Amino acid sequence: xxxxxxxxxxxxxxxxxxxxxxxxxxxxxxxxxxxxxxxxxxxxxxxxxxxxxxxxxxxxxxxxxxxxxxxxxxxxxxxxxxxxxxxxxxxxxxxxxxxxxxxxxxxxxxxxxxxxxxxxxxxxxxxxxxxxxxxxxxxxxxxxxxxxxxxxxxxxxxxxxxxxxxxxxxxxxxxxxxxxxx
Numbered sequence: 001x002x003x004x005x006x007x008x009x010x011x012x013x014x015x016x017x018x019x020x021x022x023x024x025x026x027x028x029x030x031x032x033x034x035x036x037x038x039x040x041x042x043x044x045x046x047x048x049x050x051x052x053x054x055x056x057x058x059x060x061x062x063x064x065x066x067x068x069x070x071x072x073x074x075x076x077x078x079x080x081x082x083x084x085x086x087x088x089x090x091x092x093x094x095x096x097x098x099x100x101x102x103x104x105x106x107x108x109x110x111x112x113x114x115x116x117x118x119x120x121x122x123x124x125x126x127x128x129x130x131x132x133x134x135x136x137x138x139x140x141x142x143x144x145x146x147x148x149x150x151x152x153x154x155x156x157x158x159x160x161x162x163x164x165x166x167x168x169x170x171x172x173x174x175x176x177x178x179x180x181x182x
Contacts, residue, residue, distance in 0.1 A: 031059065032067050037077035044081025047088035049114060053081065086115050 040053045048056070054064040068075045089111060096102040111119040 030067070030070070031063075032071055032074065034073065036067075037073055040074075040081040041077050041084065044084035045088065047085050047092070048081075049085065050078070050082065053078070082115075086118070089114065 036057060039057070043053050043056060050064060051061060054061055057064075059067075064078075068078055089107075093102075093107055093111075096107075108119070112121070
């Protein structure tokens with residue numbers, strides 16, 4: 001039996017170039033629906049994150065990104081949703097300022113994680129001068145910490161090694177007596 005016969009039999013017939021495109025059964029159709037735009041905007045008004053919106057739509061992070069890339073109306077709605085979400089979180093902070101239970105540091109870290117563009121710490125010089133004061137100070141702190149560690153005695157330094165002692169508890173007949181050599 002020839003080895004090329006099965007290969008020829010397995011070839012798919014090609015449709016003419018002017019034939020309508022049919023969905024590829026190997027690639028599932030997108031679950032995207034235009035009504036999802038209104039849903040994500042509503043969830044944004046409730047302070048939901050991108051991942052929470054994806055979870056509520058029963059999709060993963062990658063699919064959310066694909067929909068954002070493939071459907072411009074969804075991209076705009078998701079952008080508005082994130083603006084609504086940031087507004088929700090900022091309003092919560094304004095309502096809670098001065099109250100005993102408000103944890104400013106926790107809120108700050110949450111905002112820096114959720115809304116990096118507006119709340120994350122700048123990594124370079126803010127004034128465009130080329131001098132990074134924050135990086136300079138961090139370098140000084142690191143150098144000081146290294147110097148402090150270097151001044152502490154480390155194992156194996158010139159200190160004399162201490163030999164362990166054999167201690168015998170009174171009444172223990174198994175070992176040497178105090179003052180006796182083992």
